């Protein structure tokens with residue numbers, strides 16, 4: 011029958027320009043290489059891998075019988091609990107009405123990109139999915155370059171210039187995306203920078219999409235501040251359980267909508283989108299999330315402990331880069347660093363490495379280091395930046411992560427934690443230093 015009629019036909023218009031997520035594709039490739047028995051040091055995937063906290067695991071188990079569809083925005087009790095959590099942790103005055111939940115913050119972000127404004131403004135570099143989601147819903151992106159010597163903070167003058175250029179060309183940039191702590195740079199916006207950007211957004215009547223998924227993994231002295239603290243009427247803050255509680259696969263995300271009419275309009279739009287696509291967050295996960303956002307001191311301590319472990323592991327990688335002479339801004343949250351290899355352009359060109367993609371491939375083939383090129387985050391391809399993530403090394407199996415938590419509880423000394431329990435992290439750092447030395451001396 012197939013021969014007679016040929017394969018099914020559908021127009022390509024829906025597929026045009028779609029690219030697989032760079033992070034997920036790299037992850038598949040590394041798994042393939044592991045499957046072939048090759049040693050690969052996986053610095054490419056940003057997944058927090060610590061164990062599920064026992065109280066949250068117990069809540070999920072106890073609610074496995076919850077099988078009905080729940081309200082699209084989440085059960086009321088959960089929305090109340092999350093509002094309380096944001097008040098306690100971030101001093102934000104949030105009413106439960108403003109809280110919406112979804113299957114991961116990525117899905118909520120997609121719904122918001124669909125619902126909000128004509129064009130996006132993105133810092134360059136930015137996390138992979140913002141631009142690809144904008145592309146999917148047919149919205150143009152205006153990139154604003156940022157600089158490592160300014161810790162990748164958006165400059166208001168640059169922002170204004172990009173917006174004016176867009177408007178001069180009949181564009182309408184209406185949505186500013188911010189992300190602190192940041193993926194891919196690992197940096198955080200200072201409270202002053204957040205205030206300045208929030209004030210600018212208010213003056214320009216922009217909506218701010220503030221991706222704060224790493225907020226509880228901040229590990230510097232400066233506290234995390236949300237633009238919603240300064241500009242609540244024009245900010246949507248996004249969060250979830252994927253990073254600070256290592257529950258990425260449970261798919262739980264949330265958005266704090268603005269109070270007042272903007273928030274009300276957005277809630278209705280999100281209700282329609284959720285109702286037509288995902289209906290609600292999986293019922294048992296909503297009940298488990300109640301515990302994750304409760305005031306439980308055990309859960310709070312666990313979040314702090316995981317953040318300290320991420321900090322030690324990420325700083326070790328950062329220190330290794332600095333000692334090897336690789337320019338890199340010090341990380342202050344999450345588990346990423348974003349080094350530049352631009353100063354070795356000439357010796358790299360001799361090895362036929364001209365772009366960040368070439369560089370990532372060269373490191374994978376020759377040093378078994380899996381990294382992501384800066385181009386995946388919107389950087390020009392010829393800028394030789396890479397994103398390295400500390401989160402996957404030495405956490406490959408359930409046994410390893412469980413033992414990391416156990417040994418860190420007994421002895422939180424950073425040097426011993428790395429020396430005695432992080433062979434992969436140490437080896438990956440050594441290989442980076444070897445690579446740099448090879449570039450210098452060959």
Ligand SMILES: Cc1ncc(COP(=O)(O)O)c(C=O)c1O
Nearest residue numbers: 114115116137193223250252263
């Ligand atoms: C900056 C950023 N935002 C959002 C997400 C998605 O998180 P979620 O698991 O809540 O969809 C990620 C995950 O990698 C991320 O790095």
